[in-house]
Amino acid sequence: MVTHEVTNQVPRRVGVDEFSTNTALVEGVRHYDAGWADGELTRVGTHVGTEEFQRDAELANTCEPRLVAFDRVGNRIDEVEYHPSYHRILAQAVRSGAHTSAWAEPRPGANVARAATFMLFAQIEPGHACPISMTHAAVPALAANPELAQRWNPRLLSRDYDPNLRPGKTSALFGMAMTEKQGGSDVRANTTRAVDAGDGSWLLTGHKWFCSAPMSDAFLVLAQTDAGLGCFLVPRVLDDGTRNPFLIQRLKDKLGNRSNASAEIEFDRTVGFLVGEEGRGVRTIIEMVNRTRLDCIFGTAAGMRQSVAEALWHVRHRRAFGALLVDQPAMTAVVADLALESEAAIAVSLRLARAHDDDASDTDRAFRRLATAVTKYWVCKRGPGHAYEALECLGGNGYTEAFPLARRYREQPVMAVWEGSGNVIALDVLRAITREPDTLDAFDAEVATARGIDPVFDAHLESTRSLARSVAGGDLAAAQARRLVGALALTLQASLMLRTAPDAVSRAFVAARLGEHRSTLYGELDPGTDVAPILARA
Known part of the structure; x- marks a missing residue:
């Protein structure tokens, strides 16, 4: 008797061009003036779909980074050691411009092409996207100090990748260290101090609870000055080749995002350079935060695409109860x-x-200004539930680490936590609406362009407008902030779908999210939904 014959198992999803098979991404790139990048995106999509790249993604998450605090003779070096797979992934992402191509070659659609590149890499391996994102986001923040920008921008824009901490590098990756144990999102409670050294530099002393990508070449850091919080550029290696005091206390043991190190660090008279005005650190670093918030959206969208692709691949190959799973209603x-x-x-x-x-x-x-915060709140919060439902499509296999959706399920929550968790984002939306009313006017003008296409959308648009007026001027604004942000986010998504997606797809989305039969769980579609064009497109 044959006791171990493998049948009805799904082949591994490799050798797929992840760009060309993603119809929504291809059409969106072309719609938003980045069709000129089709060739390069096809190259990236083919590369990340290879078995070799997917194996590197797996290895980078199972052979995790480790802290090497001292060399073998006792010198403090504070380095993070990664598996070679992580460096191969990061090198390819940098070489493809996933970090700063939009800054290096600005043109209509430049950020669209860069977003698509970023999403293709993050779809397969999300952890490396952290330093990629922060390097991209550091560029506009450094504009507050033209001298520093002139010095660092050529390294940030470089497509070379060098993982070594050494003087004379022609490329650089950036990290960020804002939060502290006593404050978290309340960065104004920071206690790290910066003292003017009198030679154009500052000396920082303090403890940071979260430092992202501690292997990076430089960091943007918040620290208190006599005038209040300042933003500082802290290099790992000084001009004379010596190591800047950057004491890594431990690497965080995170739920997901295992390939990417996050750390607690201490500064001990660590050299930094002021970016922007003394006492205006939050305003200086906020542009970096806004750009990384945007990348959290891209990262979640990339994860959703991976979840859909893997789930559809499975149900199109797996049979149960006499039929393919995909053919069972x-x-x-x-x-x-x-x-x-x-x-x-x-x-x-x-x-x-x-x-x-x-x-x-x-x-x-x-x-x-408004739509980025609104979308960061909504899309990133939708990510974990979406990953779980896709995982369940694979049954028991989906719950094992041998398949990528278990890793994805652990990965998605971090996008909602980083760069402002739910309440922080919702309150930021309220501030924008009340202090910058032109942001709501611009948002309304955008979504209203879909008015008249679908009556269900029109009704939702009017109710959202009414809600915005009542919340913005009400005493319970903070308590209603999440409700408002969710309504705004769905209005924007529905408006875009109605304007850019095929009619059968867009109307199915409106009915599923805004219609009479809408549900909080996936799979409870309006009875009249034609799913064939949706699945063919995906």
Whole structure:
């Protein structure tokens, strides 16, 4: 008797061009003026779909980074050691411009092409996207100090990758260290001190509870001065080749994001350089925060795409009860609903990316101020539930670490936590609406362009407008902030879907998220939904 014959198992999803097979991404790139990047995106999509790249993604998450605090003779070196797979992934992402290509070669659609590149890499291995994102986001923050920008920007824009901490490097990656144990998101409670050294530098002393990507070449750091919080550039290696005091106390043992190190660090008269005005550190670093918030959206959308791709691959190959899973109505509804969520996340990601290009109008700039926060709240919060439902499509296999969706399920929550968790983002939306009313006007003008296409959307638009007026001027504004942000986010997604997706797909999304039969769980679609075009598109 044959006791171990393998049948009805799904082949590994490799050798797939992850760009060309993602119809929503291809169409969005072209719609938002980045069709010129099709060739390079196809190259990236083919590369990340290879078995070799996916194996590196697995290794980077199972052979985790470790702290090497001292060399063998006792010198303090504070280095993080990674598996070679992580360096191969990071090198490819940098070589492809996933970090700073939009700054290096600004043109219409530059941020769209960069967003698509970032999402393709993050779809397969999300941990490396942290230093990639922060390096991208450091560029506008450094503009507050033209001398520092002139010195560091060529290294930030470089497509070379050198993982070694050494003087004379021609490239650089950036990290960030803002939060402290007593304050968290309340960075004004920071106690790290910066003292003017009198030679153009400052000396920092303090403890940071979270430092992202501690292997980076430099960091943007918040520290207190006599005038209040300042923002400082802290290099790991000084001009004379010596190591700047940067004491890594421990690496965080995180739920997910295992390939990427996060650390507690201490500064002990650590050299830093002021970026922007003394006492205006939050204002200086906020542009970096806004850009990394945007990348959290891209990262979540990338994870949703991975979840949909893996779930659909499974149900199109696996048989149960006499038929392929994809042909069984209950499963068909689930995967179609997951695909709708993924496409809506891609649509809003690329629209926001286009609004961040250099040629953005004043209206687009006001729109992105509100829409980025709104979308960061909503899409990133939708990520974990989406990953779980996709995982369940694989049954028991999905719950094992041998398949990528278990890792994805642990990964998605970090996007909602980083750069402002739910309440922080919701309150930021309230501030924008009350202090910068032009942001709400621009947002409303954007979403209203879909008015008249679908009556369900029109009704939701009017109710959201009413809610915005009542919340913005009410005594219970903070308590209602989440409700408002959710309504705004769905309005924007539905508007974009109605304007850019095929009619059958867009109306299915509106019915599923705004209609009479909407539900909080996936797979409970409106009875009249035609799922065939949704699945064909995904």
